[in-house]
Amino acid sequence: MPGLAExxxxxxxxxxxxxxxxxxxxxVNEETRQRVLAVLTDLPYTPRGLGALQRTGVIGLLVPELSxxxxxxxxxxxxxxxxxxxxxxxxxxxxxxxxxxxxxxxMLLARGVEGMVFVSPEITxxxxxxxxxxxxxxxxxxxxxxxxxxFINGATPALDISDVAVDEQLAGYLATRHLVELGHRRxxxxxxxxxxxxxxxxxxxxxxxLEEEGYxxxxxxxxxxxxxxxxxxxxxxxxxxxxxxxxxICSSDQMAIGALSEAHRRGLRVPAELSVVxxxxxxxxxxxxxALTTLAQPIEQMAAAAVDELLxxxxxxxxxxxGGSYSRVFRPRLVVRESTGPAERC
Amino acid sequence: MPGLAExxxxxxxxxxxxxxxxxxxxxVNEETRQRVLAVLTDLPYTPRGLGALQRTGVIGLLVPELSxxxxxxxxxxxxxxxxxxxxxxxxxxxxxxxxxxxxxxxMLLARGVEGMVFVSPEITxxxxxxxxxxxxxxxxxxxxxxxxxxFINGATPALDISDVAVDEQLAGYLATRHLVELGHRRxxxxxxxxxxxxxxxxxxxxxxxLEEEGYxxxxxxxxxxxxxxxxxxxxxxxxxxxxxxxxxICSSDQMAIGALSEAHRRGLRVPAELSVVxxxxxxxxxxxxxALTTLAQPIEQMAAAAVDELLxxxxxxxxxxxGGSYSRVFRPRLVVRESTGPAERC
DNA sequence: CCTCACACTGCAAGGATTTGCGCCAAGGTT
DNA sequence: AACCTTGGCGCAAATCCTTGCAGTGTGAGG
Numbered sequence: 001m002p003g004l005a006e007x008x009x010x011x012x013x014x015x016x017x018x019x020x021x022x023x024x025x026x027x028v029n030e031e032t033r034q035r036v037l038a039v040l041t042d043l044p045y046t047p048r049g050l051g052a053l054q055r056t057g058v059i060g061l062l063v064p065e066l067s068x069x070x071x072x073x074x075x076x077x078x079x080x081x082x083x084x085x086x087x088x089x090x091x092x093x094x095x096x097x098x099x100x101x102x103x104x105x106x107m108l109l110a111r112g113v114e115g116m117v118f119v120s121p122e123i124t125x126x127x128x129x130x131x132x133x134x135x136x137x138x139x140x141x142x143x144x145x146x147x148x149x150x151f152i153n154g155a156t157p158a159l160d161i162s163d164v165a166v167d168e169q170l171a172g173y174l175a176t177r178h179l180v181e182l183g184h185r186r187x188x189x190x191x192x193x194x195x196x197x198x199x200x201x202x203x204x205x206x207x208x209x210l211e212e213e214g215y216x217x218x219x220x221x222x223x224x225x226x227x228x229x230x231x232x233x234x235x236x237x238x239x240x241x242x243x244x245x246x247x248x249i250c251s252s253d254q255m256a257i258g259a260l261s262e263a264h265r266r267g268l269r270v271p272a273e274l275s276v277v278x279x280x281x282x283x284x285x286x287x288x289x290x291a292l293t294t295l296a297q298p299i300e301q302m303a304a305a306a307v308d309e310l311l312x313x314x315x316x317x318x319x320x321x322x323g324g325s326y327s328r329v330f331r332p333r334l335v336v337r338e339s340t341g342p343a344e345r346c
Numbered sequence: 347m348p349g350l351a352e353x354x355x356x357x358x359x360x361x362x363x364x365x366x367x368x369x370x371x372x373x374v375n376e377e378t379r380q381r382v383l384a385v386l387t388d389l390p391y392t393p394r395g396l397g398a399l400q401r402t403g404v405i406g407l408l409v410p411e412l413s414x415x416x417x418x419x420x421x422x423x424x425x426x427x428x429x430x431x432x433x434x435x436x437x438x439x440x441x442x443x444x445x446x447x448x449x450x451x452x453m454l455l456a457r458g459v460e461g462m463v464f465v466s467p468e469i470t471x472x473x474x475x476x477x478x479x480x481x482x483x484x485x486x487x488x489x490x491x492x493x494x495x496x497f498i499n500g501a502t503p504a505l506d507i508s509d510v511a512v513d514e515q516l517a518g519y520l521a522t523r524h525l526v527e528l529g530h531r532r533x534x535x536x537x538x539x540x541x542x543x544x545x546x547x548x549x550x551x552x553x554x555x556l557e558e559e560g561y562x563x564x565x566x567x568x569x570x571x572x573x574x575x576x577x578x579x580x581x582x583x584x585x586x587x588x589x590x591x592x593x594x595i596c597s598s599d600q601m602a603i604g605a606l607s608e609a610h611r612r613g614l615r616v617p618a619e620l621s622v623v624x625x626x627x628x629x630x631x632x633x634x635x636x637a638l639t640t641l642a643q644p645i646e647q648m649a650a651a652a653v654d655e656l657l658x659x660x661x662x663x664x665x666x667x668x669g670g671s672y673s674r675v676f677r678p679r680l681v682v683r684e685s686t687g688p689a690e691r692c
Numbered sequence: 693c694c695t696c697a698c699a700c701t702g703c704a705a706g707g708a709t710t711t712g713c714g715c716c717a718a719g720g721t722t
Numbered sequence: 723a724a725c726c727t728t729g730g731c732g733c734a735a736a737t738c739c740t741t742g743c744a745g746t747g748t749g750a751g752g
Contacts, residue, residue, distance in 0.1 A: 004709065014732045019710060029730060058453065066418035067629070076412045079439065088453050091437040093425065107404065107434050111457040229633060257633050264635070283413070287575060287603050289610070289635040349738065360702045365740060375700060393739090694752085701746080710737070721726075 002043045011039045044110055059087050059310065060108040060116035064125075065095045068227060068254050069282040070297070074119050074152065077303035085311055087114075094122070102138050105147075115148035115310045124154050124197040150310045152302060153198060155327060162313075162325040164306045168198045171295045171332040172205025175249040175277040178293070178334055183343040184275060185215050188245035189222045190235045190255055196227075199251045202279070206249060221245065225255065232258030233265075240266065246343045247275035253282045253294055260288060260339065271341030281335055290338035298330050305330075348389045357385045390455055405433050405656065406454035406462035410471075411441045414573060414600050415628040416643070420465050420498065423649035431657055433460075440468070448484050451493075461494035461656045470500050470543035496656045498648060499544060501673060508659075508671040510652040514544045517641045517678040518551025521595040521623040524639070524680055529689040530621060531561050534591035535568045536581045536601055542573075545597045548625070552595060567591065571601065578604030579611075586612065592689045593621035599628045599640055606634060606685065617687030627681055636684035644676050651676075 004022075008015045013032060020028050021036040022045070061078055063071040071093070079089045090113060094101045101122040108116060123139065139159055142149065151163040172189075179187050189206050192199040203222065210217035223238045225231030232255030239245055240262075250256035256278030260270060268274050270290055278285060281296035305328050350368075354361045359378060366374050367382045368391070407424050409417040417439070425435045436459060440447045447468040454462060469483060485505055488495065497509040525533050535552050538545040549568065556563035569584045571577030578601030585591055586608075596602035602624030606616060614620050616636055624631060627642035651674050 003707095015709075016711080016732060017730090020731095023710080025711090027730065032730080058457065066412075066422045069415060069418075072412035072415075072418045076439065088450065089438070090457070091439070092435070093422065093437075104434065111402075111404065111436070229629070257630070261633055283575070284603070284630050287607055287634070351738085361739080362702060362741080363700085366701095369740080371741090373700065378700080696751085697749095699746105699748090701744105703742105703744085705740100705742085707740075708738085710735105712733105712735085714731105714733085716729105716731085718729090719727090722724090 002045060004045075007036070007039050007043060007045060010043070011036045041106075044106060046110065046112070057087050058111075058113050059089055059307075060105075060113040061089050061091045061119070062101065062104060062108075062116060062121070063091065063093050063119045064122075066093050068252060068280075069284065070252070070280045070299070071119060073282065073299050074303060077299050078117055078119075078307055081304045081307040082311075085307070087307075087311070105142065109147065115150075115314050117150050117152060117306050117310060118154055119152045120198070121151055121154040123156050123159075125193075125195050148310060148313045150306045150313075152306050155197075160325045162309050163327045164302050164309070164330070165327065166297045166302070166330050166332045168201035168332075169205040169208075171279060172202035172249065173209045174205075174332060174334050175202075175279070175295055176206045176209035178336070179247045179249070179275060179277065179340065180209060180213055180215070182247075182275065182340060184245075184247040185213075185343070186243065186245045186247070187215070187221070188236075188239040188243065188248040190232055190239065190248050190250040190259055191222055191224050192227045192231075192251040192255070194224050196251070199224075202249070202251060227252055228254055229258030229261065231255055233262035235259075236262045240268075246273075247277075247340070249277040249279075251279060253278035253280045253285050253292060256292055256294070256339075257284070257288060260290075260292070270339050272344055275340040275343075277340060279332075281333075285335075286337065288339070293337045293340040294335050295332040296335050297332060302330055348391060350391075353382065353385050353389060353391060356389070357382045387452070390452060392456065392458075402458040402460055403433055404457075404459050405435055405653075406451075406459040407435050407437045407465070408447065408450060408454075408462060408467070409437065409439050409465045410468075412439050414598060414626075415630065416598070416626045416645070417465060419628065419645050420649060423645050424463055424465075424653055427650050427653040428657075431653070433653075433657070451488065455493065461496075461660050463496050463498060463652050463656060464500055465498045466544070467497055467500040469502050469505075471539075471541050494656060494659045496652045496659075498652050501543075506671045508655050509673045510648050510655070510676070511673065512643045512648070512676050512678045514547035514678075515551040515554075517625060518548035518595065519555045520551075520678060520680050521548075521625070521641055522552045522555035524682070525593045525595070525621060525623065525686065526555060526559055526561070528593070528621065528686060530591075530593040531559075531689070532589065532591045532593070533561070533567070534582075534585040534589065534594040536578055536585065536594050536596040536605055537568055537570050538573045538577075538597040538601070540570050542597070545570075548595070548597060573598055574600055575604030575607065577601055579608035581605075582608045586614075591620075593623075593686070595623040595625075597625060599624035599626045599631050599638060602638055602640070602685075603630070603634060606636075606638070616685055618690055621686040621689075623686060625678075627679075631681075632683065634685070639683045639686040640681050641678040642681050643678060648676055 004015045004018045008018045018036055021033050059082055061075055063075055066072055075091050082089050092104045094104055149161050151161055153165045155163045155165050207217040220243055223235035225235035232250055236259040250259055256276055259276050263270050263274050270276055278292045278294035281294045285292040285294050350361045350364045354364045364382055367379050405428055407421055409421055412418055421437050428435050438450045440450055495507050497507055499511045501509045501511050553563040566589055569581035571581035578596055582605040596605055602622050605622050609616050609620050616622055624638045624640035627640045631638040631640050
């Protein structure tokens with residue numbers, strides 16, 4: 001970890017000047033200040049008293065957004081588990097503040113977090129086909145800096161980072177299978193943006209289940225939309241106008257709720273005329289009407305696994321360090337409620 | 347701001363020992379360590395390099411929990427507004443981590459936040475009748491330490507802290523008024539815990555509206571429960587078993603959703619046989635069935651007002667400092683949907 | 693009762709960071 | 723053209739924190 005001297009050398013100024021910049025003292029030229037700050041971006045300086053203060057007892061939690069209730073649910077579960085081990089948590093949501101994830105990570109690091117948990121990290125949000133590895137981006141740099149990280153639902157085999165996840169593909173498969181068993185043949189997929197890896201994985205499961213039966217799983221049975229009720233409503237609308245499915249699976253409960261309301265708006269009875277399956281099992285899913293059939297993520301267990309893994313990596317007494325990353329995949333659980341039923345029309 | 351020497355003197359140890367405690371170095375007796383840590387609680391030590399580094403560009407956000415979607419909504423709005431001014435946010439929820447608010451505040455301070463916004467602070471959660479001032483607790487100490495704070499929905503006249511709030515009493519009044527105008531006379535109140543000041547304020551509004559008409563607003567028309575769907579369901583259940591109201595108002599949409607499901611469970615048609623009003627207007631309120639009539643908080647505006655106030659206090663060039671606190675009260679907005687209707691039975 | 697080992701603590705030396713002071717250069721004034 | 727003013731920067735002293743080392747006290751074992 002660099003001292004002021006190191007930074008001063010690189011920036012080509014004296015130690016005093018760096019000190020003045022860091023302390024926001026007057027008497028430094030704006031241009032010089034920018035140069036020093038630029039160096040500080042590459043070499044995040046942590047003051048002695050803080051850098052040495054190893055165990056701050058604080059971890060960072062990064063979630064993409066807060067409007068989908070799964071993320072607050074994950075946050076609470078993670079926080080509770082961390083608290084039990086004496087750690088407190090700092091939560092950041094990257095999307096709403098239109099700040100990129102990397103900036104947030106740097107900020108957290110500068111604030112002295114010991115490690116972090118990423119829920120649905122940015123890296124899962126790229127244009128890359130299933131199976132291929134997305135580019136590691138800045139995560140490798142963090143890894144080199146010795147930052148301890150754990151992902152939730154962010155499997156990226158290319159990175160040496162432990163991952164805790166639900167099997168999204170299996171989730172897609174189970175949902176579709178459930179509908180097939182109810183007699184549906186025309187099953188649509190109300191999907192999140194095509195950039196989203198989880199949606200692509202679910203789609204793979206959906207395809208697999210359909211092809212197993214020789215049913216159609218063509219592109220025209222898939223409609224994309226943003227991850228919110230309005231997006232789900234719009235996507236379902238497009239599907240109903242074109243291929244008229246008798247059942248749909250959705251990328252999230254949020255979207256499923258939108259789908260339910262769109263069906264209601266069109267006077268379509270659920271489940272009699274249209275079956276709907278969601279994903280996540282957010283608390284509201286059971287309070288919808290009809291109550292939503294959905295695939296539950298074992299949030300508590302996943303959060304516990306993620307926190308435990310992070311804490312173990314943080315523990316200096318722990319034998320295994322650096323490099324022992326692994327993936328832990330949980331099985332989603334089908335929760336059948338009222339929004340799915342036998343196919344009536346064909 | 348104290349140095350190690352000051353802390354050492356008070357704790358009655360040498361500077362070296364304090365340094366060792368701060369750096370989590372071995373070789374310090376547990377008892378001695380506790381004594382030093384105790385002093386550090388009163389005199390929060392910030393390492394030289396960090397304490398001087400005034401503008402970190404980070405503010406803290408404290409919300410009581412995350413399972414009620416209003417709080418994530420506030421958090422997002424706050425975060426978005428802060429980001430626009432170049433500040434990033436650190437979010438903490440105090441209840442789920444069963445850590446007390448004060449600890450979290452200290453932690454945030456130690457992490458270098460410049461100021462904080464408290465949403466529904468702990469202080470609103472005490473056994474004190476409306477009108478009387480709750481004891482200021484540790485907030486005055488923070489104030490003395492020069493910590494900048496703004497409350498949301500945490501009006502406490504005894505403290506010199508700016509507050510941004512909805513008029514909860516008016517909210518209770520408007521909700522009840524709405525039901526009265528629909529012809530209801532037996533109007534119950536599904537309330538949060540009696541410790542909660544917002545619930546007590548709403549109740550005051552409810553009483554006022556009822557007494558205006560000469561209707562009954564006795565204790566037996568009020569049922570308390572925890573702030574979640576189950577609590578709402580249970581509380582409504584008790585009311586239905588005793589006073590059989592034709593309409594109820596609830597302390598939050600969360601509780602109202604529970605009430606809706608309890609009504610459904612009992613085969614009571616809403617709104618034909620029971621009208622329900624919620625509070626908050628969470629996104630899901632419009633996706634319930636029947637869609638929930640509720641009182642909306644102007645979340646965006648409140649968040650903007652709170653952040654702007656905090657940032658102004660943080661600005662060293664700002665003329666008004668310390669002491670110029672004020673309250674800003676917003677008007678709740680009645681959103682009529684499908685869960686309320688004319689009284690049928692009397 | 694003596695000795696030894698061990699755990700703590702303070703001392704003081706050794707680094708690291710802050711800051712008063714003075715130098716230098718650029719631009720304006722007489 | 724000489725001189726003054728001012729902003730910006732480095733030097734070095736002052737200050738603060740860290741750490742190796744030695745001193746002290748306590749308790750167990752002989």
